[in-house]
Amino acid sequence: MTELAVETWQLTRHFGSFVAVNAINLRIPKGCIYGFLGSNGSGKSTTIRMLCGILQPTSGSGSILGLDIAKDSEAIKANIGYMSQKFSLYHDLTVLENLEFYAGMYQLSGQQKQDRIAEMIAMAGLRGRENELTVNLSGGWKQRLALGCAILHRPPILFLDEPTGGVDPKSRRMFWDIIYDMAAQGTTVMVTTHFMDEAEHCDQLGFIHQGNLIASGTPNELKAALTGTLVEIATTDPIGLLNEFQGSHLPVQDAYVYGTKLHVLVEQEQLALLERWPYQIIAPTMEDVFVQYVQNNRREG
Numbered sequence: 001m002t003e004l005a006v007e008t009w010q011l012t013r014h015f016g017s018f019v020a021v022n023a024i025n026l027r028i029p030k031g032c033i034y035g036f037l038g039s040n041g042s043g044k045s046t047t048i049r050m051l052c053g054i055l056q057p058t059s060g061s062g063s064i065l066g067l068d069i070a071k072d073s074e075a076i077k078a079n080i081g082y083m084s085q086k087f088s089l090y091h092d093l094t095v096l097e098n099l100e101f102y103a104g105m106y107q108l109s110g111q112q113k114q115d116r117i118a119e120m121i122a123m124a125g126l127r128g129r130e131n132e133l134t135v136n137l138s139g140g141w142k143q144r145l146a147l148g149c150a151i152l153h154r155p156p157i158l159f160l161d162e163p164t165g166g167v168d169p170k171s172r173r174m175f176w177d178i179i180y181d182m183a184a185q186g187t188t189v190m191v192t193t194h195f196m197d198e199a200e201h202c203d204q205l206g207f208i209h210q211g212n213l214i215a216s217g218t219p220n221e222l223k224a225a226l227t228g229t230l231v232e233i234a235t236t237d238p239i240g241l242l243n244e245f246q247g248s249h250l251p252v253q254d255a256y257v258y259g260t261k262l263h264v265l266v267e268q269e270q271l272a273l274l275e276r277w278p279y280q281i282i283a284p285t286m287e288d289v290f291v292q293y294v295q296n297n298r299r300e301g
């Protein structure tokens with residue numbers, strides 16, 4: 001049996017009468033990069049905050065490395081790394097001062113403290129910029145500094161809440177390279193994102209929609225579970241074409257606007273029905289896969 005780093009049982013959080021997270025059962029193996037995907041407001045941060053012992057569940061329970069998220073929140077905080085959506089840096093402190101502040105919080109001292117700080121400065125590519133004010137760093141540098149602050153104490157598990165929001169593509173790639181390295185060394189990483197392309201970086205995924213975990217598995221398992229042939233139709237008016245499609249009552253499984261194009265899911269035998277449009281058969285992206293799970297969930301629910 002694989003050892004689990006994170007396990008939850010019917011984990012639930014209400015805000016008043018609103019159900020932000022609804023009876024979620026997560027199982028994240030040790031050493032895994034687990035991507036938690038969902039659109040804005042779907043309950044990602046609320047889940048992460050419960051797992052990190054920052055927010056009490058309304059009902060249900062969870063365990064992080066054998067620690068109870070409701071009862072052992074102090075021990076959990078000492079044993080995890082957490083990088084919030086807002087990066088939690090002190091903008092009026094320098095790079096070095098931010099790292100020193102977090103080192104103090106994790107009770108690092110002496111040579112060990114100096115060594116870890118130097119290691120993080122190198123990791124973040126911030127050598128030579130130690131005395132710059134954090135406020136003056138651009139998004140990618142801030143992001144890597146925030147990561148450095150979150151992993152100074154070498155936590156065995158790391159929670160990253162939308163770490164790549166507002167960061168340029170090159171920095172996003174650099175960031176993922178660091179995450180791969182950490183996972184290769186045995187760190188468990190749970191990362192939330194609404195960038196579906198980043199899902200391909202993960203070993204396992206969970207899709208969350210309106211507080212419900214609607215699918216989970218490896219990227220390939222999630223793709224393979226969908227049936228049908230996906231086609232893309234180029235058009236200058238995707239919304240108009242979608243309306244036309246919906247009005248035509250063709251027996252397609254699904255049709256939706258995808259960027260500036262229309263994506264249509266049909267059964268192989270029905271492809272002929274699309275003859276009058278210039279369509280192209282394509283492989284589904286993770287975004288397509290996500291849309292399908294959300295649609296299936298809506299139909300069932």
Ligand SMILES: Nc1ncnc2c1ncn2[C@@H]1O[C@H](COP(=O)(O)OP(=O)(O)O)[C@@H](O)[C@H]1O
Pocket residue numbers: 015020038039040041042043044045046047
């Ligand atoms: N402290 C709070 N009080 C009331 N509602 C909240 C609070 N925190 C989050 N919510 C609501 O719960 C839902 C899920 O929020 P969140 O977990 O932040 O979503 P995500 O991180 O996926 O964007 C949203 O509708 C949000 O408005």
Ligand SMILES: [Mg+2]
Pocket residue numbers: 044045046085161162
């Ligand atoms: Mg969030």
